[in-house]
Amino acid sequence: MADRVSSSVDKSQNSVTISYLSQREAVEIQDLLTGTLGFSIDQLMELEGLSVAASIAEVYRSSDCSRVLVICGIGNNGGDGLVAARHLCHFGFKPSVCYLDCQPKNPFTGLVTQLESLSIPFLSVEDLPRDLSKEFDIIVDAIFGVLSHGEPRRPFDGIIQRLASLNCHDHTHKRSPAIVSVDIPSGWNVDEGDVGGQGIKPDMLVSLTAPKHCAKKFGGPHHFLGGRFVPPSVAAKYKICVPAFHGTSMCARIEKTSHDDIAAQREKYVSPEFLKDHVMVNPIDKFCKWLEDAVNAGLPQPRNFALSTADKNGKPSSRMLLLRKVDQDGFVWLTNYESRKAREISENPCASLLFFWGGLNQQIWRQVRVEGTVQKTSDEESEKYFHGRPGGSQIAAIVSKQSTVIQAKHLLDQNYEELEAKFSDGSLIPRPENWGGYRLKANLVEFWQGLPSRLHDRFQYSLKEVDGKQVWHVDQLAP
Ligand SMILES: Cc1cc2nc3c(=O)[nH]c(=O)nc-3n(C[C@H](O)[C@H](O)[C@H](O)COP(=O)(O)O)c2cc1C
DSSP states (O other): OGGGOOOEEEEOTTOOEEEEBOHHHHHHHHHHHHTTTOOOHHHHHHHHHHHHHHHHHHHSOTTTSOEEEEEEOSSHHHHHHHHHHHHHHHTTOEEEEEETTOOTTOTTHHHHHHHHHTTOOBOOTTTSOSOHHHHOSEEEEESOOTTOOSOOOTTHHHHHHHHHHHTSOOTTOOOOOEEEEESSOTTSBTTTBOTTSOSOOOSEEEEESSOBGGGGGOOSSEEEEEOTTOOHHHHHHTTOOOOOOOTTOSEEEOOOOSHHHHHHHHTTOOOOOOOGGGOOSOHHHHHHHHHHHHHHTTOSOTTEEEEEEEOTTOOEEEEEEEOOEEETTEEEEEEETTSHHHHHHHHOOEEEEEEEEOOTTOSOOEEEEEEEEEEEOOHHHHHHHHHTSOHHHHHHHHHOOTTSOOSOHHHHHHHHHHHHHHTTTOOOOOOOTTEEEEEEEEEEEEEEEOOTTSOOEEEEEEEEEETTEEEEEEEEOOO
16 A cells, blocks of 8 residues: 555755655545444544644734734635634734635534634725725635645636735735645645745645655745644654654644755845835934834844954954844944953944844844944943843843853853942942943945845945035945
């Protein structure tokens, strides 16, 4: 029997092997599960829907992305969607359901009743808002599953087209909702993928039981496995090779498995195009907007940047710092005034900052270079920053003669503990004179945005004097 199996195997860089099922195999497995193995359809749907909801909750926080639209088709994939909607509600999300076959005699009346009892709104296709991006943070595509074949007919074709068009960012920089496909991106060929290239491009795919062949073409950042019910006999028969589920988890992340896939994933590094007519007049406003985007996207430590300085001989050095403040007066960070960077700034006040927001799994892919001159913040300002820091950080700033050679770390610890005891009564910790802020006043700011075409966008703002006034001049640079 095993030699009949055509599931293909893909080896990743870290040697995890993933197998893929053909449509025929996937259907056979379903028949086996609901036949000799004694599962009911309801049971499978419960477990699959739970995996979908659990995968979504792994990636998206209900506090930031609560508005979920679950679009359910008429088959079992739609049933998975209904179950997922119920769990998402219990997980703190606010799902709405567009059930494409909400007839009184539909097979999932029980699920519909359960969703209604949770006051989950049901929307018809006609009720759907014109602009889905305004109303929803996440859209779950549970329209077609492994049984799908041929061209989708009405009303499925229209809704699939709407989801496909959401992937194309419009020129207003609106963030599209994340699309999560259940098992198969609807409209894709189960074995061949998005044949015409015009289909849905989900951000997340939750493969059930095992990924199907089309999942090799999935280019989004989040691929999960759900459906934790496959007995070893079935896994062995179909040579299913998938990541292990950990602990009690109902989902497991599937890492990218080949250079091709990673290339496909890179195609998703799509921040909206930075068109010339969207260039703001003031680069600081633009920077604040991009920083806000990075914060909203949940990127780790978006305020970190690299500061590059150079000594009097032009010898450069870089280090990471934390941005404390940014406004029209400049970019502020806090540090030790006797550190290497401080010495270099005193010799040469020209410096450069570099921010980067993105990562392999992110849709934001941006960097900002800022150049200018640096000066210390006023004593008054530094004083305010210092006392705004946690007590431990204030003591550490006193104890550490930053960038100097130390004989033994434990002497610092000892010094720290002594001061901690001294100030344990809550008395004011005095700011050391060698600690304070620096402010870089920009004269050049360059925004770089990665685009799938590799012809990335670059806009450079430089200060120019016009009629005795300093004004920002904008140039577009070749990538
Ligand atoms: C993410 C990150 C953030 C940092 N933030 C600061 C900071 O805000 N101020 C600071 O003095 N050092 C910070 N550091 C430590 C610096 O990178 C550096 O080691 C230290 O300032 C001494 O640099 P220097 O010898 O070039 O003066 C940070 C390090 C990292 C990795």
